[in-house]
Amino acid sequence: MENTIKWIITFLQTLNEILTATVAITTFSLFLFILFFIRKEKLARIFAPLLFFLTVIYSADALENTTILLSYQLYWQKIHWTGFVFLPAIFFHFSEVLLTMTGFSQQKLRKILIVFIYCCSLFFLIELWTDRLFSGMREIETIGSTMIPAETAGWFWIFFGILLVSSFLNYLNTYSRTRTRTSRRRMTYLIFSSIGVLLGTFPLLIFGSGFVSQHPLFFWIISNLANFVILIMVLLLGYSVTTFCVSWSYRVVRLRLFEWMLRGPATASATLGILTLIKRSSGVLGINIDGLISLLTVVSIVMLEFLITLILPLMERNSISGYGNEDYSLVSGLENMVVFKPELNTYLESLISAVTDKFQAKGAFIAVIDPMGKIDDYIQVGEADWENIAEIPARIFEEKQTGEELILDDSGVICPIISKENSNDASVLLAILGISGTAAEELDDDNRNALQLAIEKARVILWQRWYLISALSVLRSVNESDQIGLFRDVSPLNQTEMLKSRSKLDLTYVSGWVRDALTHYWGGPRLSENPLMDLEIVRNELNHEADSPTNALRSVLKAAIERIRPAGERNISGEWILYNILELKFIEGKKVKEVAQKLAISEADLYRKQKVAIEEIAKTLIRMEDESSHGTIEKSPDNSKE
Template sequence: MLTVLITLNQILVAGVAITAFALLLYALAFNLRDRVARSFALILVAVVIVYTAEALASVANQPVQQAFWLRTQWIGIILLPAAYLHFSDALLETTGKPSRGRRRFFVRLAYLISVVFLMLLPTPWLVGPLVQNGAPAPHLRPTPLTDLFTLCYALAMGISGYNLVRAFRRSTTSTGRRRMFYLLIGSIAPALGSFPYLLFGSALAARHVTLFWLFSVINTFLVGGLVVVMAYAVAFFGVGWPDRTVKSRLLKWILRGPVTASLTLAAVTIVRRTGEQFGTPYSALVPMTMVATILLSEYLITLFFPLLEQWLFDGKDKNDLELLRRLETRLLTRNDLRQFLEALLAAVCDRLQAPGAYVAALDAQGLELLVWVGKTGLENNHTNASLNQILAQNGGLSGRFRWGNDVLIPLMDEDAEGEPQILGVLGISNVDNLELDSEQEQALATLTARMVLALQDYRLQREVFESLRTLTSQTELIQRLRASGRYHQNAALQNVPPEPTDLAQWVREALSHYWGGPKLTQSPLLRLSIVQRAVEAYDGNVSNALRAVLKEAIERVRPEGERRFTAEWVLYNILELKFVQGKKVREVAARLAMSEADLYRKQKVAIEAVARALLEMEEQNQRQSQIPSTRG
C-alpha cells in the first residue's frame, strides 16, 4: 500500500509540473499583454520550479542530488508569495480599484524580500543540510531564518487572499463573480500545497507514514486540478475572443498537452516499475508504451474533440456555429476557383480541339481575367477590354459571338427579379469556325453551366467577405468591451485600445490622406480618447485634430538632436517627407538614396512605429484620466 501511494504521488507531482508548464506556455502565447495574465504566469513559473524539483528529488539516488533538487525547489517557494501579491494587486486593479501607491509598494517590497532570501539560499542559513534518512522522506533541516520566511510567506498569502476577496466582492456581473470565485478557490491550492511542511512536521509524519502519503497524494491532486481552474479563469483576461473560443482553445491545449504527457508518463512509470518487480527495469515495452500512449491519445482527441466542443460550448448557438464551420471547410477561395475553372477550360479545349480558352468575371471595374489555359494571346489586347466594348460587337447578351480570333460565350444568370445578368465570359481562342455536333453542344452547355455555378458562388462569397470586413472592427471592439465589463462596471464607458495590427492599418490609411480625404475624416482613429480630446481643442474640426495627433506621434519617432539623413533618422525622414511634405515616392527615394522597394519596406516599419507611439499616447491618456475613488 505504501509503495503504491509513493509511486502515485511521484506521478501526480510530475503531472502537476507538466500541467503548470503547459499552462505557462499557453499564457505566454495568448494573453501575456494583460497584467493579470503576466502575474499569473509568474505564479506558474514558481509552481513549475517547485514541483519539477520535487519530482526530480523523489527519484534521485545520491544524497548530493537530493540536496541540490530540494534546495532548487526553494527558488519557487521563495518567489511564490511575491507573485501572489502581484497577482492579487493586478486582479483588484481590473475591477476598477487601481493602486495609488500603497499596494504597488508592498508588491515591490515583497519582490525585494524574495531577492534577499534567494541570495541566502546557497548558504546554510535559510535552510540547513539534508536529513537523508528522515521519515517519511528526505528533507532539509529548518533554521531560525526558516521561521522568519514562514512568517513572511503566511503574511503575504494572507494579504493576497484579502485582495482576492475584495476583487470578488467588486465584480458586478454574474459571469465576473463566477470566475472571480474560481480564482478565489483555485488560488488556495498552490499557496498551501507548495510549502514544504516536512520542515516542521517531520516528527508527526514519521509516526503516521501511510497517512502522510495519502494526504500528499490528495493534496497534489487538488493542486493540479485547482491550477487548471485558476488558468481557466485567467484565460479570459486580456483577450477579446468569445467565451466559447477561449474555452475551446484552453481545453484542446490541456488535452493535447498536460493530459497526453501525464498519461504517457504514468503508463511508462507503471510499465517500468512492474518490470522492476520481475527483474527487468527497462525493456522494449517502455518505448513502445510511450509511443502507443501518445498516438492513441492524439487519435482520440482528434476524433472526439469536435463532438466534445459542440456539446460543451455551442449551447443555443449550435446551428449558427455549425453553419460557420461548414462555411470554413467548404469555402471556395480564389485559388479553388482557379483550379476548378482550369479543369473546366481544359475540358473545353479537349472537347472542341481549341488551342486555348479563358474565363473573365465581371466586377464593378469591368472584366477581370480569372484563369486561362493554352495559347490565348491575352497579353495583347484582351485583358484591358471592358465588357461594353466586347459586347458591343454582338449587340446583346445572349449567344456566341466573335471577337477577333476568339469566340466569346457570355456566362449568364438571373437576378432576384428573374432578369438576365451577366457574370462573365468564356473565351475560346484562335478558332476560325466553331461548328459543333450535338455531343459537343451538350458537353459545352454542361461545362458553361458549371462555370456559371462557380462564378455565382464566388460572387456571393465575395459579398460575404465584404460584409465581414465591415463588421470586423465593430465586433472586435464589442468583444473587448464585453471582456472588460465582466469585472469592471465602468469598462463600457472607457476607450479600449485597439489591436496593434488594426492600429497600424488605420494609421497607414490616415497618413495616405494626411492633408485631407475620407480616410482621414472617417478614420477609426477618431475613436481614440487622445483624438477626441484634440477635437475639443480644435473646435470640432476632426481633420485638424487627427492631423495634430498624427504629427505628435511622428515627432515621437524622431531621434534626438539635429535632423540628419543618416540610418537612425531614416524612419522619421520617410514619414516627414512622404506624408507631411507630400513628396512623391521617387523624390523621397532619391533624397534618401535608396531604392523604391527598400523605401516601401522602411515605410512599413515607420508606420508601425507611429502606431506604437499612438498606442503609448492612448494608454498614457487613459492612465491620467483614471481617478481612483479611495486608496488601495
C-alpha cells in the same frame, strides 16, 4: 498483510510521481498559453510568473524522484525552494492586481510595498543558496528527503504567514467590491483556486517528518490527494484568469483552453503514466521491454491525438460550447464552403484545359467578371489571345443577353456564364468562356453537351465565390470593428469602468492608416480613400480651410507632423530624427537611400525609426481628435525655422 501494504505504498509512490509530473506539465502548458495569447493583460503578466514558479517547484520534485545521489537530491530540493520562496510575493501581487480590477485606486505606498516584498523574497533566495535558510537535508525511509530548517527559516515562515493573510484580506476586499451574482461567482473561483494552490504547495513534510515516517501509507494517500487537488485548482485558476483577460466569448475560452490542455498536458501526462506503469509492471513481472519503449511512446501519442480529434467535435456540439446543432453545422462547414482565389484559379485552369483537349482547340480562356462588369481575372491555356476581350462584357450588357447562347467571334467561340438572382430574377454575368480556333457551326451534339457541362461547373463555383465575397466583406467589417468586443474590453469585476466612454480610435489601426496616407501623400487611392477621412478634425479642416477632402487630410497630417517638430533650428541630431524622416521621406518624396545618407544612418535603422515616427503621428492624431471632440484643439506652434 505487510506485503500488501508495501505493494500499496509502491503503487501510491508511482501514482504520486505521475501526478507530480502531470502538475508540472500542466502549469508549463498554461504558462505557454498565457505567454503567447494573453501576455499583454496586466493580470496575465502576474499570473505567468506564478505558473513559471509552480512549474519550477513540481519539475524539481519530479526530477528528484528519479535521482539516487543525495548531493543531486539536495540540488533539486534547492530548486524546489527557489520557486516556493517567490510564491507568497507573487500571490500577494496577484491579489493586489485583482483588487485594482474592481476599480480600487492603488496608492504609491502599496506599489512601494510590492517592490519591498519582492526584495524580501530575493533576500530569502540568497539565504537559501548560501545554506543559511536550511542547514542541510535528511532522508526519511519510504518517504523521501526533506530540508532541515535553520534559524533564518523562522523569519521566512513569518513572512509567508503575513503575506498569506494579506492576500486573503485583499481577496475579501475584492469580493466585497463586486456587486452582481456573476462577478461574485467568478471571484469565488479565483479566491478558492488561488488559496488552494498556495496551501497545496506548502511543504508539510518539514514539520511532520516524525509522524509521516511512522505512517508512510497515510502520507502517500494525503500526498496523492494534495497533488490531485492542486491539479484541479491550477486548471480552475487558469480558466478564471483567462476569462478575465481575453476579449473572446466564454465559449471560445472554454474551447481553446480545453483543446490546448487536451493536446498538451493531457496527452503528455497520459503517455508518461502509461509508460511508467508498464515499466514498473515489467520489472515486477521480470519482462524486458526496453526495446519497445520508443514504439509504445509513439503509439500512445498517436492514439491519444486520434481520440482527441474524435472527441473535440462532440464537445463543440455539446451545450458547454454554446453552439446549437444547426449553428454548429453551419459554422463548422464554413471553411469547406469558402473558395479562395488561388483555389478558384487552379480549378478554372483545369476546367478550360479539359475543354481545350475535348475540342482539340488551339487554346481557351475564362475571364472572371467583377460586380462592376470589368474583367477581374483572366486565365488561359494555349493560344487564346483575344484582342477585343475587354469589349465583350459591355457587348453582352448592351444586347441584354440573359441566356448562354454562343457568341461568334473572329477568334473563335465565346459563351457567357450567367447566373440569375433569385430575389429579383436579375441576370449576373459571372464570367466569359472562350475557345479559340473553333466555329460554332462545327460543334456537334457531344461537344455542345460537354461545353454546357463545363459552363455549369464554372457557374456553380463562380456563383459560390460571388456570394462568399460579400459574406467575407461583412465578416471583415465585423472583425475590424471594435464594437463587438467593447463589452469585454473592461474587467467583468469593474462595474464602474463599463460606464466610462472609450475612444474608438485604436493605435494599431490608426498607425496603418497613417502609413498608407503618407505613402500616397501627394495623391493616390491610399490617401483619397483613407479611413482617416472620417475623423472630425479632417471634416473641420474641410469646412474651414481645405477645398477638398484629400487636401483636408493632407493638411491635418502636415499639422500632426509639425506638432512633433522640436523647437529651434532644424538639424540632423537625434532629437530631430523623427521629424526629418517624415519631412524628407514623405513630404519631400526622397528615396530611402537618399534619406539614409542625408541623416547619416543605415537603411535598416531608417525603417525602424520610420515605424516609430508613424506611430508618433498616429498618437498625435488621436490626441488631436480627442481635443476636437472636447473643443480644445490648438494650432501647432510655428517652429518653421530652417
